[in-house]
Amino acid sequence: MSTLSTRSLFLITLLVHVGIAQDPMEKELSARVSQTRLLSTVRELVKIGTRMGGTPSGDKSARYLEQRFKRIALPVEVVEEPPKLAFNNQSWSLRVEQPRELRNLIKHEWLGGFSPSVPLTQAPLEVWPPSDELEDDSIRGKAFLIESPLSQRLYNRLVEHGATALLLSSPLLEGAYSEWAFIADLRPARDNAIPLYNLSFNNASVLRKMLEDDIPVTVSFSSKVTIERGSPKTVVATMEGESDSCYIVCAHGDSDSGGPGADDNASGVSGVLELARVLNGMVSSGLLPKPAFTIKFIVWGSEIYSTEHYVRRHQDSLEKILGVLNYDEIGTGATRNCLYFESNDIEHNEKLLRTLERVGEEYVGRKGFWEESTTNPSQGGTDSYVFLPDWLGRLNLPEVEVPSVTIYTGAWNELKTIPQTEGWSSQAWKGHPDSVTVDYSAYYHSSLDTPARTTEKEPFNMVWGVKAVGIALLRLAW
Known part of the structure; x- marks a missing residue:
C-alpha cells in the first residue's frame, strides 16, 4: 500500500472515530x-x-x-x-480485656446481623474447635473464636451448652479482610440467643496465637439492637x-x-x-x-x-x-x-x-x-x-x-x-x-x-x- 493511501486511510479512520466522540x-x-x-x-x-x-x-x-x-x-x-423481619444495629462493643497489651486490638470489627441485644459482659475466650476434647459442660460462660463459615448446627450446640458470644474469623483471601472484617450474619430470627462478632483475619490470628500459647484471653462485649418487622x-x-x-x-x-x-x-x-x-x-x-x-x-x-x-x-x-x-x-x-x-x-x-x-x-x-x-x-x-x-x-x-x-x-x-x-x-x-x-x-x-x-x-x-x-x-x- 502506498504512503498516500495509508495516510488517507488513517485520516478517514481518525475522522470517523472523532466524529463518534463529538x-x-x-x-x-x-x-x-x-x-x-x-x-x-x-x-x-x-x-x-x-x-x-x-x-x-x-x-x-x-x-x-x-x-x-x-x-x-x-x-x-x-x-x-x-x-419483613429487619435488623437494626444501634450500638455494640467488643474489647480484649486481658492481656492488657491487646486492649486496642479491636478496630475494624463488626456485629453480625440478627445478633440479640446483650448487656456488657466479660467472658474467657477459647478457640473452637478445641485442641483437646471439650466436654459440653465446660462450654458454659465462655466466648469462642471460630473459623468461617459458621454452621447453624454449631451455633445451636454452643448456645445449648451456655456459650456467651462467638467471634468469627474472616476468611483469608488475597487482598481482602486482613485488617477489616467480612460481615457474616446469623439466621434472620428474633430468638438468636448469643451475638456474633466478625473479626478481621489478622486480629483473629493474633487471638488464636495467644490461646495456642496458653495465654489466657478475656473479652468484653455488648450489643443493642432491634429486630422487628418493617x-x-x-x-x-x-x-x-x-x-x-x-x-x-x-x-x-x-x-x-x-x-x-x-x-x-x-x-x-x-x-x-x-x-x-x-x-x-x-x-x-x-x-x-x-x-x-x-x-x-x-x-x-x-x-x-x-x-x-x-x-x-x-x-x-x-x-x-x-x-x-x-x-x-x-x-x-x-x-x-x-x-x-x-x-x-x-x-x-x-x-x-x-x-x-x-x-x-x-x-x-x-x-x-x-x-x-x-x-x-x-x-x-x-x-x-x-x-x-x-x-x-x-x-x-x-x-x-x-x-x-x-x-x-x-x-x-x-x-x-x-x-x-x-x-x-x-x-x-x-x-x-x-x-x-x-x-x-x-x-x-x-x-x-x-x-x-x-x-x-x-x-x-x-x-x-x-x-x-x-x-x-x-x-x-x-
Whole structure:
C-alpha cells in the first residue's frame, strides 16, 4: 500500500472515530456528569446508616432520595412494600480485656446481623474447635473464636451448652479482610440467643496465637439492637416519554451486608441520582426533546426482595419494559479500571448489550472515559436477574423476556477469570479475547466498605458508569 493511501486511510479512520466522540448530545451529557456530586451523595448515604430495608435508616434514606428526585423536578413515588423481619444495629462493643497489651486490638470489627441485644459482659475466650476434647459442660460462660463459615448446627450446640458470644474469623483471601472484617450474619430470627462478632483475619490470628500459647484471653462485649418487622421503601422517579414503554435505571438502596455500604451500593444509588439529574436537566433546558420512551429511575428498598415485589405489582405490563440497567458496585475495582456489562449469555439481552458494548468501544481510552470495558456472562446475585424469565417463572409470573443487565466495576471479593460467551469479545477489553477477568472489591461486604477506602480513592468509576449508561440511553430512548 502506498504512503498516500495509508495516510488517507488513517485520516478517514481518525475522522470517523472523532466524529463518534463529538456527537453533541453525548458530549454535553458527559460534560454534565459531576464527580463532586457523585462523591457527596455517597458520603451522605453512608452517613445515614446501613439503609437496610424496613429499618429507621432505610426509611430515612428513602426520604432523602425522594427529596433529591423532587429537587430535580421529577415526579416521584415512594412504594411501601410488605413487611419483613429487619435488623437494626444501634450500638455494640467488643474489647480484649486481658492481656492488657491487646486492649486496642479491636478496630475494624463488626456485629453480625440478627445478633440479640446483650448487656456488657466479660467472658474467657477459647478457640473452637478445641485442641483437646471439650466436654459440653465446660462450654458454659465462655466466648469462642471460630473459623468461617459458621454452621447453624454449631451455633445451636454452643448456645445449648451456655456459650456467651462467638467471634468469627474472616476468611483469608488475597487482598481482602486482613485488617477489616467480612460481615457474616446469623439466621434472620428474633430468638438468636448469643451475638456474633466478625473479626478481621489478622486480629483473629493474633487471638488464636495467644490461646495456642496458653495465654489466657478475656473479652468484653455488648450489643443493642432491634429486630422487628418493617416495610422496605422503594423510590421511583419517572421521566415521561412519548410512549409508556420504558427503560429502568436502578440500584439497590440498602448496604446489603448491613455494613457501611459505600461501594455496595451507595455508589450505584449515586449513579442513578446523577443520571436522572443530567438527563432531566438536558430535557428541561431544551437541549433534548421529550424521550421517545419513558425512563424510570428506581432505588430498591431491599435488594432482590423489593425487585420481586415490583415485578409482582407490574406483572401485567412487564412486556412494556424495554430494558433494565442495574448499577451494583460502580465505586471500586481492586486490580483493573474496567466497566463490566452483564449478562451476555442471555440471548434477549443482545440489543441492549450491543449498544453498551459499542459505547464502550467508541469511548475507551479517551479523556474522562474508561480504560477498558467488556460485556461478560451472568454471575448472578443482583436485582437485574429478577426480571429474567427463569426468575419470573419461579414467582409464578409471566415469563416475559425483559432485557436486563448490570453495570459494575468490581464484583464479589476475589478475582475471577471465566470463559467469554462466544461472539462477545470486545475491542475495548485488554485481556484475552476468549475470557473475562472479573475484577473485585477488597472491601466487599465488609466493615471498611467506606467512602475513604472505595469511592474516594477511585471516583472516576462512578463517573464512567453514569456516562456509559447515559450515552446508551441517548441512543436507545430518543
